[in-house]
Amino acid sequence: MKAVWNNTVIAESDDTIVVEGNHYFPLASVNATFLKPSATTTICSWKGTANYHTLDVNGSVNPDAAWYYAEPKDAATAIRGRVAFWKGVKVTP
Numbered sequence: 001m002k003a004v005w006n007n008t009v010i011a012e013s014d015d016t017i018v019v020e021g022n023h024y025f026p027l028a029s030v031n032a033t034f035l036k037p038s039a040t041t042t043i044c045s046w047k048g049t050a051n052y053h054t055l056d057v058n059g060s061v062n063p064d065a066a067w068y069y070a071e072p073k074d075a076a077t078a079i080r081g082r083v084a085f086w087k088g089v090k091v092t093p
Contacts, residue, residue, distance in 0.1 A: 001013060001014070001016045001023050001025070001091055001092070001093060002090075002091070002092055002093075003023075003025060003030075003085045003089050003090070003091050004089065004090045004091075004092070005055055005057060005062060005065065005085070005088060005089040005090070006055075006057040006058060006060045006062075008034070008057045008058065009031070010030060010031055010034050010055065010057070010066075010085065010089065011025040011029050011030040011031065011083065011085070012025075012029055013025050013026055013029035015029070016082075017078050017079055017082060019047075019076070019078075019079055019084075022084040022085075022086070022091075023084060023085075023091050024068075024079045024082035024083065024084045025082060025083050025084070025085075026081065026082055027068070027081050027082060027083055030066075030083050034055050034056060034057050035053040035054075035055065035056075035066060036053060036054045036055075036056050036061075037053065037054075038051075038052040038053055038054050038063065038064050040052040040063075040064045042067075044069075044076075046073060046075050046076065047069055047072050047073060047075070047076040047079070048069050048071060048072045048073040048076060049069070049070075049071070050067045050068065050069055051067065051068055051069070051070055052064040052065075052066065052067045053065070053066040053067070053068075053083070054066075055089070062087055062088065062089070063087075064087070065085055065086060065087040065088070065089055066083050066084070066085050066089070067083070067084055067085075067086075068081075068082060068083045068084070
């Protein structure tokens with residue numbers, strides 16, 4: 001799977017985990033140079049607190065377009081250390 005935004009591959013892996021229709025990429029497969037910390041958090045009743053990253057690619061910014069669960073609840077431990085994308089990031093085989 002590839003995560004592409006602004007004509008740039010952000011992440012690529014054949015080891016994604018799909019949860020609620022979202023592909024969670026291993027952190028090691030994500031190009032961290034495109035990730036900028038965000039103060040945004042949200043809460044999921046069964047996964048826990050999600051933290052976000054803003055994408056910054058070639059001068060274009062996509063706020064809070066990547067998220068992860070640093071300390072997922074027990075039901076979601078499979079996505080620990082993984083990142084998912086939205087807000088126009090195309091995830092394709």
